[in-house]
Amino acid sequence: xxxxxxxxxxxxxxxxxxxxxxxxxxxxxxxxxxxxxxxxxxxxxxxxxxxxxxxxxxxxxxxxxxxxxxxxxxxxxxxxxxxxxxxxxxxxxxxxxxxxxxxxxxxxxxxxxxxxxxxxxxxxxxxxxxxxxxxxxxxxxxxxxxxxxxxxxxxxxxxxxxxxxxxxxxxxxxxxxxxxxxxxxxxxxxxxxxxxxxxxxxxxxxxxxxxxxxxxxxxxxxxxxxxxxxxxxxxxxxxxxxxxxxxxxxxxxxxxxxxxxxxxxxxxxxxxxxxxxxxxxxxxxxxxxxxxxxxx
Numbered sequence: 001x002x003x004x005x006x007x008x009x010x011x012x013x014x015x016x017x018x019x020x021x022x023x024x025x026x027x028x029x030x031x032x033x034x035x036x037x038x039x040x041x042x043x044x045x046x047x048x049x050x051x052x053x054x055x056x057x058x059x060x061x062x063x064x065x066x067x068x069x070x071x072x073x074x075x076x077x078x079x080x081x082x083x084x085x086x087x088x089x090x091x092x093x094x095x096x097x098x099x100x101x102x103x104x105x106x107x108x109x110x111x112x113x114x115x116x117x118x119x120x121x122x123x124x125x126x127x128x129x130x131x132x133x134x135x136x137x138x139x140x141x142x143x144x145x146x147x148x149x150x151x152x153x154x155x156x157x158x159x160x161x162x163x164x165x166x167x168x169x170x171x172x173x174x175x176x177x178x179x180x181x182x183x184x185x186x187x188x189x190x191x192x193x194x195x196x197x198x199x200x201x202x203x204x205x206x207x208x209x210x211x212x213x214x215x216x217x218x219x220x221x222x223x224x225x226x227x228x229x230x231x232x233x234x235x236x237x238x239x240x241x242x243x244x245x246x247x248x249x250x251x252x253x254x255x256x257x258x259x260x261x262x263x264x265x266x267x268x269x270x271x272x273x274x275x276x277x278x279x280x281x282x283x284x285x286x287x288x289x290x291x292x293x294x295x296x
Contacts, residue, residue: 040138047075048085049134053235055091056227062093089132090141090162109193113183113209119148122274125209126154126174126181128192129222130162133230136240142249143167145174146222148185151262152270153225153253154178158246164194171200185209228256 010022017025040048047070054069055061061069063083070077086092119125125148133140143166144156155174159166184206186192192210201208233252239245257271265273 044085045134045137045139047077048089048132048139050075051082051085051091052089052132052134052230055086056230059223060093065093089139090130091132108198109188110198110208110210112185112211113207114185122147122150122152123179123181124149125183125185127185127222128167128171129187129226130167130189130191131226131230133158133234133245135242135245136238138242140242140245141166143170143191144222144225145170146225147178147181147270147274148221150265150270150273150275151221151225152257152274156249156253158242158249160242162191164191164196167191168194168196168200171197175200175204180204180206183207183209185211187211225256 010019011017012019014022050070050073051066054066058065058069063079063086066086067077067079067082070082114125117125126145127148128143128145130141130143133142138160140158140160141162142156142158145154146152147154154177155170157166157170157173184201186209188210191197198208229249229252233248234245237244237248239248258269261267261269262273
């Protein structure tokens with residue numbers, strides 16, 4: 001069942017189940033169910049979209065370089081404003097730190113496990129990242145989980161906040177539908193170092209790997225995914241509501257996984273390279289013991 005259909009099942013006036021409990025049972029983010037367009041001025045939203053477009057082409061831009069670029073385009077902005085907007089959008093120059101948000105001081109940072117590792121088969125390594133998605137009257141954040149070897153997007157979620165809950169939901173969906181990887185690699189963002197996120201991986205007995213400073217190349221595959229998604233879907237459609245954006249993302253990810261050949265995959269699509277039968281709502285790939293842990 002799609003995310004949109006599950007959201008439609010939530011009843012605000014249910015006599016016995018709270019909205020929180022209904023969202024938990026339906027595996028959807030409570031924050032996304034409550035989503036309303038963020039009250040940001042049209043001028044600020046337009047500037048954020050310009051910043052996002054520039055960053056897709058120049059991901060090494062920090063706030064100073066971004067400010068200079070925007071000024072050359074005719075925008076009267078200072079560095080402080082650019083820095084605040086980039087932080088709100090989760091953008092950080094790749095040469096400085098390849099992560100969407102800072103690590104939490106109380107969260108454990110796990111050792112990087114991919115150094116000199118040949119990644120050649122499905123479910124050997126999965127990776128995960130968050131990106132900012134502009135809309136006509138607001139914005140959302142998107143998290144996606146990708147199989148490293150085949151570039152297949154295994155699960156995704158959108159949210160109007162960058163807390164860990166929507167990341168945990170995407171992780172549980174990927175594990176339930178596709179089994180588990182040997183290694184799960186992320187950056188050091190607080191969403192991925194959170195106890196809720198790492199606890200799911202530990203319960204599934206998955207090795208946790210986290211990029212170190214300066215390891216921006218480890219994010220290059222999913223950064224290419226963001227670039228393709230934004231130029232081929234988000235920027236072209238100028239979605240107005242969260243539901244429109246989710247529907248558009250669903251169509252694009254289906255196209256990306258099943259119909260978009262990759263030169264690095266010898267012309268195969270990610271799903272063809274992944275080589276596993278697609279899941280249905282009734283039958284998943286996770287072993288029974290793992291499904292029980294995820295449902296707990």
